Amino acid sequence: MNDLLEQFLDETRELVQSATEDLLALEAAPGDAEAVNRVFRAFHTLKGSVGLFDFPPWFSLLHAAEDCLSAARAATLAVDSALVDLALETLDATGRWADAVEIGGALPETADAEGSALAGRYRSLLSPGPETRATDAPALPVWASRLSEPLSGIEGRPLIAVRYQPRGDCFFSGDDPLGLVRKVPGLLAVTVEPAVPWSPDDEFDAFACNLAITLVSEAPRAEIETVFRLVGDQVTVVDLPTAIYPRIVPSGTMSAGAPALEPVVAAILAEQVRVLAASDEADTDAGRLEACARSAMNALRSTGRSSAAERCGQALGSGPDALRAAIEAILSNRTDAATPTDGEEAYGASDPLGGDAARTLRVDSARVDVLVALVGELVVARNGLGHLAAQAEAGEDAGTLARAIREADANIGRLSTTLHRSAISLRLTPLSSVFRRFGRQVRDAARGLGKDVVLVVEGEATEADKGIVENMFEPLLHVVRNAIDHGLEDAANRRQVGKPEAGRIRLKAEQDGDGIVVSVSDDGRGIDPAFIRRRAVERGLLQPEPVATMDDAAVTDLIFAPGFSTAESVGALSGRGVGMDAVRAAAARMGGRVSVESRVGLGTTIRLHLPRTIALARIMVVGAGTESYGIAMDAVVEVVRRPRTCVHAVAGGNATVLRGRTVPVFRLVELLGRGDRPLDGDDALLLVVRVNGETIAVEVDRFEARIDAVVRPPASLVGSVAGVGGTTMLGDGRVLLVLDPAGILADASAPAGG
Amino acid sequence: MAVVRRTDAEPGTPVRLEGVCPVEDAETLASLILEDPSAPVDWTACTRMHTAVYQVLLRLRPTILGTCGDPFVGRWLTPPSPG
Numbered sequence: 001m002n003d004l005l006e007q008f009l010d011e012t013r014e015l016v017q018s019a020t021e022d023l024l025a026l027e028a029a030p031g032d033a034e035a036v037n038r039v040f041r042a043f044h045t046l047k048g049s050v051g052l053f054d055f056p057p058w059f060s061l062l063h064a065a066e067d068c069l070s071a072a073r074a075a076t077l078a079v080d081s082a083l084v085d086l087a088l089e090t091l092d093a094t095g096r097w098a099d100a101v102e103i104g105g106a107l108p109e110t111a112d113a114e115g116s117a118l119a120g121r122y123r124s125l126l127s128p129g130p131e132t133r134a135t136d137a138p139a140l141p142v143w144a145s146r147l148s149e150p151l152s153g154i155e156g157r158p159l160i161a162v163r164y165q166p167r168g169d170c171f172f173s174g175d176d177p178l179g180l181v182r183k184v185p186g187l188l189a190v191t192v193e194p195a196v197p198w199s200p201d202d203e204f205d206a207f208a209c210n211l212a213i214t215l216v217s218e219a220p221r222a223e224i225e226t227v228f229r230l231v232g233d234q235v236t237v238v239d240l241p242t243a244i245y246p247r248i249v250p251s252g253t254m255s256a257g258a259p260a261l262e263p264v265v266a267a268i269l270a271e272q273v274r275v276l277a278a279s280d281e282a283d284t285d286a287g288r289l290e291a292c293a294r295s296a297m298n299a300l301r302s303t304g305r306s307s308a309a310e311r312c313g314q315a316l317g318s319g320p321d322a323l324r325a326a327i328e329a330i331l332s333n334r335t336d337a338a339t340p341t342d343g344e345e346a347y348g349a350s351d352p353l354g355g356d357a358a359r360t361l362r363v364d365s366a367r368v369d370v371l372v373a374l375v376g377e378l379v380v381a382r383n384g385l386g387h388l389a390a391q392a393e394a395g396e397d398a399g400t401l402a403r404a405i406r407e408a409d410a411n412i413g414r415l416s417t418t419l420h421r422s423a424i425s426l427r428l429t430p431l432s433s434v435f436r437r438f439g440r441q442v443r444d445a446a447r448g449l450g451k452d453v454v455l456v457v458e459g460e461a462t463e464a465d466k467g468i469v470e471n472m473f474e475p476l477l478h479v480v481r482n483a484i485d486h487g488l489e490d491a492a493n494r495r496q497v498g499k500p501e502a503g504r505i506r507l508k509a510e511q512d513g514d515g516i517v518v519s520v521s522d523d524g525r526g527i528d529p530a531f532i533r534r535r536a537v538e539r540g541l542l543q544p545e546p547v548a549t550m551d552d553a554a555v556t557d558l559i560f561a562p563g564f565s566t567a568e569s570v571g572a573l574s575g576r577g578v579g580m581d582a583v584r585a586a587a588a589r590m591g592g593r594v595s596v597e598s599r600v601g602l603g604t605t606i607r608l609h610l611p612r613t614i615a616l617a618r619i620m621v622v623g624a625g626t627e628s629y630g631i632a633m634d635a636v637v638e639v640v641r642r643p644r645t646c647v648h649a650v651a652g653g654n655a656t657v658l659r660g661r662t663v664p665v666f667r668l669v670e671l672l673g674r675g676d677r678p679l680d681g682d683d684a685l686l687l688v689v690r691v692n693g694e695t696i697a698v699e700v701d702r703f704e705a706r707i708d709a710v711v712r713p714p715a716s717l718v719g720s721v722a723g724v725g726g727t728t729m730l731g732d733g734r735v736l737l738v739l740d741p742a743g744i745l746a747d748a749s750a751p752a753g754g
Numbered sequence: 755m756a757v758v759r760r761t762d763a764e765p766g767t768p769v770r771l772e773g774v775c776p777v778e779d780a781e782t783l784a785s786l787i788l789e790d791p792s793a794p795v796d797w798t799a800c801t802r803m804h805t806a807v808y809q810v811l812l813r814l815r816p817t818i819l820g821t822c823g824d825p826f827v828g829r830w831l832t833p834p835s836p837g
Contacts, residue, residue, distance in 0.1 A: 171777050171806050178805040182826045190830040198813050204788070206780040206810055298832055 005101070008049050012098045015042045015049075016091045017436065023084050023091075024439045030079045039087065040069040046094065055107055057115035058097055064119035065090050068126055077125065086121055088440070093118065159188065160221050161271040163236040164213040164228065165195050171207045175231070178213070183227045186219030189268060191298060193291035212291050216267040238274060268299040269327050276324040289320050296327050363426050371426070374419045381412045417708075424613045429469045431509045431518070432460035434476065438507055441477055445484045452491060452502040453484055459509035464516050465613045468590055472518065472610065475586035475594075479520045479606050480505060482580065487524035487604050497601065499523065515592070516612050521605040527598040529555040539563055554693075556598050560584040583608075588742065591711075591725065593692075617711045619728060619738060622687065623702030624668040630728060630738035632711070637688045637695065639703065644684050647699075656697060658688065665697045671723075671744045689741040696745055711738050756800070757782040759793070766792045768819060771800035771807070780806035787814045797822045 019042035026035040047062035065087060071077035093114055100108045162184070166177040181190055195212040217224055221237060228235040272292040293316040300309035308330050315326035388404055435457050446453035464472075488494075488503035495501060506521040529552040536542045536558050547555070558564055562581040583606075587594045592610035618633035640658065647656045647665050654665040665686065686697040709728035725740030757779050758770040769786050771779070787793060787810070794817035797803070803824045811818065812834045822828040 166805075171780075176777070176805050178803070178808060178826070178831075181830075187830065192808065192812065192831055194812065204784055204813065206784040206806060207777070209805070209809065211805065211809055211812070 005053070008052065009098050009102050011049060012046060012094065015046050016095050016098075018042055019046075020088065020091055020440050021436060023087050024443060026079055027081065027084045027443075033073075036069070036073050036079060040066070040073045043069050043087075043090075053101075055097070055101070055111075057112045058094070058107060061090060061093065061115040061119050064122035068122045071126060083125060086118065086125070090118055159239075159267050160217050160219065160224050161238050161267055161274075162213075162215045162217070162224060162228070163238075163271065163275060164215070164231070165234055166209045166211060166213075166231065167234060168208050168210065170209045170231075170234075175209075177209065177211065177231075180227055180231065181213060181215055184215060184217050184219070185223050185227075186217045188216045188218055189299070190215045191268065191295045193294050195288070195291065197290050212288075214268065214271055214295055216271070238271070265299045265305075266331060269296050269331050272296045273324055273327050273331070276320050276327075289316065289323060292327075293323055296323075296330075300330070367422065367425055371419070371422045374415060374422055378412070378415045378419065381408065381415055384408050384411070424465070427466045428463040428613070429466045430460060431462050431464060431469055431472070431516075434469055434473050435460040435507055435509070437473060438477075438480060442480060442484065442505060445481050446503075449485060450490070451484060451488055453488065454502050454504050456504060456506040457508075458506065462509040462511060462516055463612070464610065468516075468610055468612070471586070471590055472608070475583040475608065476507075476518060476520065478580070478583050479608075480507070483520055483522040483524065483604065483606070487522035487526075489525050493525075511612070512609065514612055515609055517607050517609050519605050519607040521603060523603040526600040526602055527556050527559065527596070527604055528600050532556060532558050536561070536564065553597075556596050557692075559596060560594060588740070593742070617709060617728075617738075619707050619709050619711070619736070620687070621704040621707060621730075621736065622668070622700040623704055624672060624700055628704055628730075628734075628736060629668070629672075630707075630709070630711075630736045631687065631689075631741060632725065632738060633706070635689045635691075635741045637690055640686045640688060640697075641683045642686055644682055647684050656684075656686070658695075658697070661695065663688065663695050663697045665699055666745065667699045669701070671698070689745075691742045691745050696741075698741065698745075709736075709738075757786065759786055765790050766794075768794045768796040769816070771795065771797045771803070773800070774802045775800050775804055775807045777804045777806045780804065780810050783807060784810045784814065787816050791816070794819050796820060797824075797827075799823050800827075803827050 019039050022035045022038045022042065026032055026039060029035070043062060043066045047059065047066050050058045050062055068077060068083065069087070072079050072083060077083070093111075097107050097111055100106065100111075164177060164181070166175060170177060178192070181187075191214045193212050193214070195210050198210065221239065225232075225237060228237075272295050275288065275292055293312050296312045297309040300306070300312065311326050311330070312323065315322040385408055388401070388408060391404065392401055438455060438457070442453055442455045483505055484503070488505075489497070489499075491501040494503065504521075504523045507518075508521070509516055509518045511517075532555050533547045533550075536547055536555070537544050541558065541561055541564060559580045560583065562579065564579055564581070584594050587608050587610065590610055592608060595607050595609065596604065597607070598604040619630040620633050620636060620639075621628050621630050623629075642656055642658075647654050655662050656665050657663070665684070668687075684699050685701070685703060686699055688695060688697050690696075707728075707730070709730075711726040711728050723740055723744035724737055725743065726738045728736050728738055730736050756772045756775050758772055759767065767790075769783065771783070775783075783795070787795070791814075795811065796819040797811075798820035800823045803822065808827065808831065815834045818833040822831075822833070
């Protein structure tokens with residue numbers, strides 16, 4: 001994939017995101033002119049970017065959307081849920097098409113049909129609009145529609161207007177004024193008018209030229225001047241900078257129904273104003289006046305603005321000033337209506353993304369500075385080693401040398417740890433990038449279920465590793481949908497129990513030691529442990545007796561058990577064959593866990609405890625049989641050596657008493673299926689770990705070492721092995737499998753749970 | 755010469771512009787239109803129109819038939835409306 005396309009896709013996704021947010025804001029506050037502007041700009045930019053590539057259905061869809069939003073911006077089209085929905089659907093399609101382009105380099109086959117269906121809906125929004133197409137459009141002659149043909153895609157470019165009034169005797173000198181005009185590059189419009197009105201009494205002289213030609217071109221001024229170099233005395237060339245037309249330039253150029261003035265019409269009008277302004281009242285002869293009026297009227301009529309043209313016609317009778325005022329009014333009406341807040345801002349904002357667009361990886365420069373400083377220190381520390389070597393060569397005594405080396409080692413160790421931490425922090429991303437996607441999701445989910453939901457987001461500035469943040473969305477989305485679908489009661493029920501009709505979903509992130517906790521809370525009906533007990537037994541997950549003795553928290557936790565679904569019926573939203581067990585699995589994949597807290601009638605909170613970074617983990621290397629495995633130290637509560645006589649065989653396994661509590665004991669070799677080797681030694685080496693709230697002892701054969709290591713998440717083949725939390729490299733180059741105690745004990749712990 | 759009208763034409767028979775219509779055609783066209791102001795002008799066969807010819811149409815405003823065969827005129831210029 002080339003860079004341009006890649007950048008395009010990135011930008012497209014960002015724009016889709018920001019436009020989605022603005023649309024939601026707009027839906028909440030339909031009068032927010034700034035939000036309309038932002039949405040318009042996003043679509044405008046999207047259209048422009050798509051136009052760089054060859055995706056015709058995409059382009060025309062965005063074009064139609066832009067036309068509608070342009071009307072909304074000019075306040076001639078109401079911003080209602082129909083428009084917002086349509087725009088959101090367009091963004092959805094845009095997102096999907098961007099994905100398709102990324103994967104296959106082409107739009108999906110359905111894009112054509114889908115695009116034109118959506119574009120049709122945009123048009124139907126516009127059609128009952130202000131300048132009724134129904135009546136004006138048929139009257140539009142062929143030439144007028146041709147006039148607008150070359151106008152697509154000219155936005156943003158400066159235009160040149162030329163007024164060419166050939167001398168009366170030019171035909172005798174062999175001139176063909178229109179012949180010159182034919183050579184003008186980048187022509188956008190031409191009008192030919194009598195320079196002086198013909199009086200019916202005059203004798204007609206076919207060879208006296210009495211014409212004024214006005215044209216608009218998008219070509220560079222120099223090229224246009226070259227064409228007219230031989231008749232320079234008869235030509236006036238003026239720039240029509242885009243800045244004069246903040247509203248006009250980005251308008252939908254193809255749609256006769258759109259309220260915005262087409263650039264060319266605006267240019268023609270502006271030119272008439274200029275001509276009128278340039279001449280003194282006294283010498284503004286009637287001919288010039290009429291020519292100006294006719295030019296303006298023709299231009300306006302050509303795009304179906306007969307009423308505006310009529311106004312010019314009336315003003316013509318009242319003299320040049322009235323005409324000029326009338327034309328200016330038509331021009332400025334447009335600009336005023338289009339930029340209700342700030343004329344410069346509306347189109348002057350050259351960066352449509354604003355300053356805070358999310359880049360692939362945005363890094364605070366301060367963090368880079370820290371990194372640079374640390375690398376500098378590391379270089380200094382390394383120089384110290386050279387010094388040490390020199391000392392050793394000079395025969396420094398071993399004790400002193402050893403001390404110095406240890407010092408250098410500690411120093412470099414400190415630096416490398418800090419360096420690692422700083423480097424890791426480069427990857428820290430605020431959770432807002434995930435949280436902001438939920439506005440849309442919650443809205444759609446709530447709407448789909450006919451519920452009214454308020455989303456509250458807290459702590460979105462909390463940071464975590466990019467990989468964590470990116471992987472968080474799916475499980476979180478599932479939890480949120482569950483909360484809306486199953487957690488929140490419907491409005492009638494909520495009224496009955498005295499809650500506000502609108503349910504509340506709170507999405508919150510916070511630091512928790514080295515990790516982060518992302519929680520989803522609802523103020524719904526809560527999880528009824530009695531119901532869970534019943535369901536667990538019905539589903540055959542547990543036997544009735546142990547369920548009866550489990551405490552409520554443990555029972556509630558069963559919602560994460562595979563095969564458990566709390567919904568009475570399969571909901572459209574969350575009943576997609578993915579249970580909460582998928583959430584638990586996803587959290588575990590990220591090296592985290594999930595927990596639930598619920599109060600009947602008050603609501604449920606589901607927390608994802610996730611690591612903040614993929615950091616250096618303290619690993620304990622233990623031996624099982626002939627092999628070594630790593631276990632993350634944070635899972636290990638303590639390491640104890642117990643006389644084997646204290647490990648008793650009990651029903652279903654072994655157990656020992658630790659600090660007055662009975663703790664189940666499992667042998668690591670057995671858990672790993674390495675066969676039942678005879679026990680050796682008098683003492684059992686026990687690794688006491690906490691798994692899902694339970695304390696369990698794992699007997700290992702040896703303790704080998706404690707190391708700091710970067711644990712890589714399990715990938716490909718290893719990833720599918722239960723109980724493997726990741727891999728890391730040992731100092732001697734061996735690969736160490738780092739075990740996930742929860743994973744390997746998943747089956748074993750169940751019987752011990754009672 | 756590319757301004758054509760049958761000499762025995764009934765009033766109202768179209769004047770046809772054909773092929774390249776140079777500056778000289780302006781006078782011919784003007785006189786034909788002045789002779790029979792009701793005659794429409796068919797410019798569909800005109801492949802290139804001189805400014806002077808266009809000016810005649812603009813000044814005398816006959817009824818114009820069809821779209822001008824001169825691509826430049828057809829595309830850019832307003833057909834003078836009958837006046």
